[in-house]
Structures are given as C-alpha cells and as structure tokens.
Amino acid sequence: MNCIRTYLLTILLMIAMPLSMLAQAGSQSLPALIPLPVTITPSTEVFIINATTKVVVADGALNKIASLLNGYVLAYGGKLLTKVTAVPGSNFISLAIDSTAIPHKEGYLLRIDKKAIRCIGHDASGVLYGLQTLRQLWQAGKGSLQVPGYTINDYPRFAYRGMALDVSRHLFPVSFVKKYIDLLALYKFNTFHWHLTDDQGWRIEIKKYPRLQSVAAWRKETLIGHKKEWPHRFDGKRYGGFYTQQQIKEVVQYAADRKITIIPEIEMPGHASAALAAYPALGCTGGPYATATYWGVFDDVYCAGNDSTFVFLQNVLDEVMALFPSPYLHIGGDECPKTRWKVCAKCQQREQALHLTDEHALQSYFIQRMEQYVNSKGRQIIGWDEILEGGLAPNATVMSWRGEAGGKTAVAQHHPVIMTPETNCYFDYYQSLYNEEPLAAGGFTPLQKVYGYEPLSESTDEASTKYLTGVEGQAWSEYYTSEALAAYMIFPRALALAELAWTPKPQRNYDSFLKRLRGEGALLTHEKINYDAHFDDISFTAVPLQNNVLQINLQTAAPGSEIRFTRDNTVPTIQSALYTSAIEITNTCTVKALLFNRQQQPTGRLFQQSFRVHKAVGAAVHLQNKPIDRFNPGNTTLVNGLFGGNRYNDNQWLGFSGNDLQAVIDLGRAQTVQRLALEVLNYHWQRMWAPVTLQLLASIDGTHYKELYRQDSFPVNGINKLEVPVTPVRAQYIKVIGTNKGEIPAGEYGAGGNALLLIDEIVVE
Incomplete structure (x- = not known):
C-alpha cells in the first residue's frame, strides 16, 4: 500500500498544472469529456484494450464495477476482459480505492499510458466515475479499443447532482428508465429523482391500497395539443399503468450498481386527483373525483382535517421506504390550492383546534406532521419551495424551483437547498425558438442558459456555500409523448447541467463545452440518443436605432460555417448575400438565413424572422x-x-x-x-x-x-x-x-x- 501511495503522490505532482496550461503542455486540445475534469495532463502514449487485457480488482467491493466495465467494453465491440487480483507486468486495467491519496469524496485519479490504465478512487463511486471518463476517451477498433494517454485528477463541485423524470403524465417503460440511469451515470450524476404520483396518474404499486393500481393509475383519455388551447381536445383513449414493486426493486438495484441514489416523490397535499379518484374519502368534498386528463393545478387536494388522510399517506410511505433505501423522500408540497380547505368543516376545525392563522399554516402543519413520521423512520424529506409557506418543517431540504427566492430563504434558515429554478433547469421548456420545435410546456431554456446558470451567485457568504447542496434538472413529461421525444428534450441540456454540477466554476467555458459536446455526438448516437446540434442554429438580436431603423445581428456557434441571408422572403442560396456585419432594416420585411459549410452546402434549419418598421421603432x-x-x-x-x-x-x-x-x-x-x-x-x-x-x-x-x-x-x-x-x-x-x-x-x-x-x-x- 505504501508503494501505491508513493506512486500516487508522484502522479498528483505531475498533474498539478491548471487546465489553462494544457496548450503549453502538449499539442493535444481538450478531449471530448463532459463534465470537464479538474485537471488533465496529456501524453503521446496510447493504450489498447484487447482480448488479453486483464482487469485487476483486489477489493471485492469493486467486483460489480469491474463487471460494468466489461459490459461497456463489450457494447463497443471489444472482448470480454478477465478479472484478476494480482497486477501483471503490463496490459491491464487496475481498479482500486484509496481515500487517503484521493481526498475528495467521489474523486478519482485516472492514469493512462501504453502499459496500463490505473483508476484509483476515493470510494467506489470515484472508481466508477473514472471509468465513465474512460468510456468517453476510448475509440472503437476491430475487436479492440484505443485509449489516448492522459493523467486525470478529478472530483465533483457539488455533493448533490440530480436529474428528475416525471412518469405520472406519461409513463416510460423500465427499459427506458434504465437507459436514463445509464446516461446519468455516464455524465456523473449521482441522484435520480423519480416523480411517481400526480393528478394524471399514480405509478407505483402500493399493496395495501389496490385501487391505486386499478383506478388511480389510469385516466380515461389524454389532452391533445397544448393546455392553453381552448376548447380542450382529447384523444379518447384510456391511458395508464404502474410499476410493480418488483420492477421498482429492480430499478433501484440497477441504479445502486451505478452509484445513483433514487429519490421517490409522492405528492402531497396537492396534485392528488388520481389518489382521490381511488379513495374519495381522502378529499374535502368526498368526490366523486377523476384522474386528471389534462395538465395543470387542481383545487381538489388531500383533506388536512381528516386523520384518515395521514393514516393513508403513512401507510403508503411505509411501502415506499421499504422499496427505496434513499435517506430522502420527496413529498412535493407544491401548488396546493387552499380553495377546498377554506370551506371544509374538518379543515377549519383543525385550524381552530391548533390555533393556526390561515390555510398556509395548515399546509405547514400537514408537511411537518408528515416529516415527523418520516423522521421517525430514520429518513428526511425534500419538498418544493412552497413548503416554506406557513413555516418550514424543522429538518426539511428545500428544492427551489420558483426562482432563487426560496433557496435564499431556506439558506437563511440553515436548511439544505437544491437549486432547480424553472428559468434554467426545466427541460420541458423549449430549447429553441424555431417553429419546428415539438410542442413543449412553454418558456425558453436554450443550452447556453442552462450552462451559464450559477446557483445563488449573489450570495457568497459561508452559509450559502455550506447549505447549497447542489443542483437538479427537471424533466416534466406533459409533452414527452414518446421515449425519443423525452431524450430529445433532455439531451444535450442535461450535459450542460452535468458540467455545472461537477466542474469548478473558474474552469467552465461555454465555447470549450460546445467543442467537447460536438465530440460527444458519436457517443450519444451509440447510446441511441436523439442528438441534434440545434445549439448551432442561427440566432439573432435586434436593436432599435434612431430614425426608425433596426439593427439586426445574426449569430451561430457552428465552426467553419458562414451565414447567407435574404430580405425578400426567399430562401437563401450560396449566391445570396454573405453576412459579415449587422444588417440595418429600414422597411418592413422578413429576413431569412441559412448556414453553409466549407463545401458550400446548406446545413441546419432555415432561420426566418419578420420585422415591422414603423414610426415608434426606437422611441x-x-x-x-x-x-x-x-x-x-x-x-x-x-x-x-x-x-x-x-x-x-x-x-x-x-x-x-x-x-x-x-x-x-x-x-x-x-x-x-x-x-x-x-x-x-x-x-x-x-x-x-x-x-x-x-x-x-x-x-x-x-x-x-x-x-x-x-x-x-x-x-x-x-x-x-x-x-x-x-x-x-x-x-x-x-x-x-x-x-x-x-x-x-x-x-x-x-x-x-x-x-x-x-x-x-x-x-x-
């Protein structure tokens, strides 16, 4: 062990240079790694993974990770590697844990030369993340994999790095959930937030309450188009389903093998239409209720004055906690209208008996009562930032989604915070303003906006740093009508969040990220992800000038491309005007533009924007x-x-x-x-x-x-x-x-x- 530590110290000294010095260290540019590691030192050596390569595993705790490595190698056309416990002279991949030499939790050291690949982690998670980096480095050959030489020292910025998936609005099969988990592991996320219940469907088997499966898991039809369109239109098709407890166990183990914790979300006290449809006595009016067929917020919620509500939820959480070993349970707490509570005799009686000031205080009572129960089972709760209203539960973690105000309030009260503001972290929002984009919830969250987010950037005090646990991306599925569409909406924005969550702030650079992201194209294609570089689309800014003139600037991130444009509503060709500087618009017109590559062929989507010039422009x-x-x-x-x-x-x-x-x-x-x-x-x-x-x-x-x-x-x-x-x-x-x-x-x-x-x-x- 002393020899290993001496070796590690030598390697760590070699890689102490910052990334900014890489260009001076060698001719290689940054490899296509996302998230960007803390330090990278290139070499000219290459390691070949072939049929005779051995995997050295001296620690039995790493056997599953070694098996994962074999699966990754086989998936890329390589050969099954033999596991051994003793280090051979060369041609091996060694996996080891050394928390002394690698001081940061989840950190790793990856050393690749022509003789061997050595992956040492602070813990098993660190070893796995080193192998995920290795996956992004290798290139497939005939029955072998070529890995360029690097020494990489790496560890995460935030302890909590999460991605959610809502399966209540649209249900995804276990195969897709596993694929999603694989991708989260590849990009070093460590938490999967599984949104399992909502108004539109209950997706987890609870054996004590069979009507949650037979009634709450199903809706009679589903909205067609956007919820803002009126009148609402429906497809007339019964929709639903749920995950059995056996399937849940299978997914939980699958995630655990990849060092991902699954946090289940069971919504309360709002977003309860599906549960109330199955058990109407849990509502304030007694029903009848129906599983919701369209998206939104609904007045019918769990009755806060009815003790049977709490018995029901406690029994549900007992079965949930038996399935999920996570120290955290997400109990929602968001978007709970108080309409029914205000006129419910039981709720009003509860308020009076407890001397509560209003319905917000009643919600706080509801959340705190459930938290006490969860705490009694050795677990903690997470809730959306609405749980701050009326008083925050004593041990709760706040997930701040309505901007940063909730996060700042929770930090001031010394509560852990996970930042997930909808303006930057909601991947059901449009990622482009082009009309060709598939239907989405609304909003506009382009890739650059995700990448550029800096959580609680205005709060630099020690408390903010201490209580800011991490970040999470949200994948709400109202408009995720297929697996392919879900993947299209989530990726590559999730990769931008992955780098935000992992890489030190001073080393993040959007242009560098785009270069590496383009290099990830083949890997994402191999993983069967609908990867499309719409972040290279032409975008624009318009600046009104004096004398009723508009100055139009066109931009693209696409390397080696030029922009051709027209102002007469025709589609540009290679003979059209070349964009070299801002365009001045003095008359009402439509500007159309296209990208042309080095071969003078059009690429990407057609940009078009109409401008109306009038007497008030620039006033x-x-x-x-x-x-x-x-x-x-x-x-x-x-x-x-x-x-x-x-x-x-x-x-x-x-x-x-x-x-x-x-x-x-x-x-x-x-x-x-x-x-x-x-x-x-x-x-x-x-x-x-x-x-x-x-x-x-x-x-x-x-x-x-x-x-x-x-x-x-x-x-x-x-x-x-x-x-x-x-x-x-x-x-x-x-x-x-x-x-x-x-x-x-x-x-x-x-x-x-x-x-x-x-x-x-x-x-x-």
Whole structure:
C-alpha cells in the first residue's frame, strides 16, 4: 500500500498544472469529456484494450464495477476482459480505492499510458466515475479499443447532482428508465429523482391500497395539443399503468450498481386527483373525483382535517421506504390550492383546534406532521419551495424551483437547498425558438442558459456555500409523448447541467463545452440518443436605432460555417448575400438565413424572422407600473419591430400581474398618425387575461390626450391582433391604457390569484 501511495503522490505532482496550461503542455486540445475534469495532463502514449487485457480488482467491493466495465467494453465491440487480483507486468486495467491519496469524496485519479490504465478512487463511486471518463476517451477498433494517454485528477463541485423524470403524465417503460440511469451515470450524476404520483396518474404499486393500481393509475383519455388551447381536445383513449414493486426493486438495484441514489416523490397535499379518484374519502368534498386528463393545478387536494388522510399517506410511505433505501423522500408540497380547505368543516376545525392563522399554516402543519413520521423512520424529506409557506418543517431540504427566492430563504434558515429554478433547469421548456420545435410546456431554456446558470451567485457568504447542496434538472413529461421525444428534450441540456454540477466554476467555458459536446455526438448516437446540434442554429438580436431603423445581428456557434441571408422572403442560396456585419432594416420585411459549410452546402434549419418598421421603432417608452420579472425584457420591447409569438417565450411580451398597463410612447416630434396596432394575450389556462378595457390615446404636448380607440372585448383565445385605422391626427405622444382583470374569478384556472395582462409591439403608422 505504501508503494501505491508513493506512486500516487508522484502522479498528483505531475498533474498539478491548471487546465489553462494544457496548450503549453502538449499539442493535444481538450478531449471530448463532459463534465470537464479538474485537471488533465496529456501524453503521446496510447493504450489498447484487447482480448488479453486483464482487469485487476483486489477489493471485492469493486467486483460489480469491474463487471460494468466489461459490459461497456463489450457494447463497443471489444472482448470480454478477465478479472484478476494480482497486477501483471503490463496490459491491464487496475481498479482500486484509496481515500487517503484521493481526498475528495467521489474523486478519482485516472492514469493512462501504453502499459496500463490505473483508476484509483476515493470510494467506489470515484472508481466508477473514472471509468465513465474512460468510456468517453476510448475509440472503437476491430475487436479492440484505443485509449489516448492522459493523467486525470478529478472530483465533483457539488455533493448533490440530480436529474428528475416525471412518469405520472406519461409513463416510460423500465427499459427506458434504465437507459436514463445509464446516461446519468455516464455524465456523473449521482441522484435520480423519480416523480411517481400526480393528478394524471399514480405509478407505483402500493399493496395495501389496490385501487391505486386499478383506478388511480389510469385516466380515461389524454389532452391533445397544448393546455392553453381552448376548447380542450382529447384523444379518447384510456391511458395508464404502474410499476410493480418488483420492477421498482429492480430499478433501484440497477441504479445502486451505478452509484445513483433514487429519490421517490409522492405528492402531497396537492396534485392528488388520481389518489382521490381511488379513495374519495381522502378529499374535502368526498368526490366523486377523476384522474386528471389534462395538465395543470387542481383545487381538489388531500383533506388536512381528516386523520384518515395521514393514516393513508403513512401507510403508503411505509411501502415506499421499504422499496427505496434513499435517506430522502420527496413529498412535493407544491401548488396546493387552499380553495377546498377554506370551506371544509374538518379543515377549519383543525385550524381552530391548533390555533393556526390561515390555510398556509395548515399546509405547514400537514408537511411537518408528515416529516415527523418520516423522521421517525430514520429518513428526511425534500419538498418544493412552497413548503416554506406557513413555516418550514424543522429538518426539511428545500428544492427551489420558483426562482432563487426560496433557496435564499431556506439558506437563511440553515436548511439544505437544491437549486432547480424553472428559468434554467426545466427541460420541458423549449430549447429553441424555431417553429419546428415539438410542442413543449412553454418558456425558453436554450443550452447556453442552462450552462451559464450559477446557483445563488449573489450570495457568497459561508452559509450559502455550506447549505447549497447542489443542483437538479427537471424533466416534466406533459409533452414527452414518446421515449425519443423525452431524450430529445433532455439531451444535450442535461450535459450542460452535468458540467455545472461537477466542474469548478473558474474552469467552465461555454465555447470549450460546445467543442467537447460536438465530440460527444458519436457517443450519444451509440447510446441511441436523439442528438441534434440545434445549439448551432442561427440566432439573432435586434436593436432599435434612431430614425426608425433596426439593427439586426445574426449569430451561430457552428465552426467553419458562414451565414447567407435574404430580405425578400426567399430562401437563401450560396449566391445570396454573405453576412459579415449587422444588417440595418429600414422597411418592413422578413429576413431569412441559412448556414453553409466549407463545401458550400446548406446545413441546419432555415432561420426566418419578420420585422415591422414603423414610426415608434426606437422611441422612448414610459411605463406607469413595472412589469413582473418573468415578463420584463425592457420597455423598448414594445417598440422594437418584433411581435411576440404564441408560445409567449420569446422575450417579446411585457406582463403585468394584477396591475394595469399604462404606456406612453414619445415619438420625439409631432407626426401624423393614421394607424395603430398591437397584440394582447388571452390564455386563461395560463392565467393570462386580455384587458377589461383597452384605450389608445394621442397627444401633442403629453398632457392633454384625445381617445382614438377603445375596445372592451377580446374574443380570440390566444393572440388578439389589433389593427386600428384612425382618423389622421397630429401627435408626439401615444398612450396605451389596459385595465387588468385583477383577481381571477371563481371557477377559472388560478381563481383568487392575480390575472396576467400581456402586451407586445405598439405599432404607430
């Protein structure tokens, strides 16, 4: 052992140089490794894995990992390797654990030269991660694998590196779940968050409650299209299923062999429609209930005043804990409307008996009661950041999804935090603004936005560092209608999160990541992942200038490509204009652009964007009320020549929650105005309500205004486009007033909450 440690110390000294010095250390660039290791030292040597290569395993705890290595080798066309306990002279792969020489948990040292591959881990997880790095390095030959020489010292940035998968909305077979786990292990995630219950289906067998299998696991039909579309359309096909306890055990062991902990999520007290359909006595009204057939948040939740609710959930968790050895259980706690609790006699009696102030405090009681039970079994709970409302359970870990506020609050209370803000970590959001993208939940989370996220970046105090456990990516499956589509939506964004979770912040670089990601293409294809480099698509920015001019900038990350474009609505060819600098747009038009490779062949998808140039483009805009953060791209968005799309995710909509819109546009000088146009959204299923009244007014002096137009009805479910010819009038100032709906009325989605008023592009002609 002393000899091994002396050897390790020598190697560690050799690899002490930072990555920034690699270019000076040798001619090799960074290999296609994701996540990027802490240090890499290249050599010119190559190791060949062939039929005579031995796997040296002196520690019996590594036998399963050695078997995994053999499986990886066979999958790439190599030959089965013989396991031995003694180190031969050469041509071997040795696996060992040495927590003294490798001080960081889950860390490893991987040394590859022409004679051998040595993988030493702090623990078994570290050894496995060293082999995952090895998988990304080797190249398949005829019956052998070639591995370039490197010395790699590596360890993770965060202790918690998670990816979720929702199987309630769409159920995925065990084979896909295992494949998913394989990919998580490959990219050094150590936690799989399995979302097993929700309104649309209960997916885990609970033997004490057979109706969870026969009723709650099934819905009569499924929504077609997006939930914002009205009227809702359905496919008329019964849908559902569940995992048996035997299947759960099989998956748990499969993950454990790959050093991945599975955290099950059993939703409570909300998102309970499926369970209530099976056992209606658990609800406040007694039903009847039905497993939900569309996506959203529903008023019917577990009754907090009924002791049988807690008995049911405790019995469920007993069976869940017997299946999952994880120290954590996720109990949800999110999106629980209090509508039923407010009028439920049992819930109100509970509030009064416990002297609770309101229904938020009742939810806190609910969560804390369940936490006490889970703690009594030696486990801990994780909940979404809504569990902060009414008072946080004493030992809970908070998963912060509604931005970073919940995470900051939990850290201040000295609770562990897992950051998963929907703006950066939700992979059911669109990854591109191209119209060809498959239907998604909404939002816009491109690869670069995931990679660039820095959790709690504004909090640099020791407490933030101490309680920030890690990060997690969310894969909600409302619109994951197939395995292929799920993989398309999750990858490669999960790889960006993997590097964020593992690699030290100073060493992360997006351009470097893209180069390595392109090198991962063959590996992802081999793993049968629908990998498409849409991150190389053409993107744009538009800057409104003075004198009603738009400056358009086109960008691409694709190496060795050039952009050709047109402004006459035709598809570009190799003869079209070459993009070399910003384009100035002075007239309404559609810009189309294509990438051309070195062989002058078109590649990628067609970019197209329409621009409407009018008198207000680039004008000053003054708002009486501040838009909400989610829909606040800046005042000039209202006059930048671009119209917001029906996915409301393109950073073109201004939104006001409960507040009225009042915008004044200063045209800079008096001009003749004879047409006004704008867009407002009317998506009640997203809490987006058109204004009760919309007024368009004009003024010469900015004080005295004349009403030019008023509208009190917006019949279109979706984008209401207004094109308003007016009697010609001289004006320097245009005022737009939109009266917010205010509180969403009873019976509507989000009843009791603030209505959103969304508006875009105010056209003045």
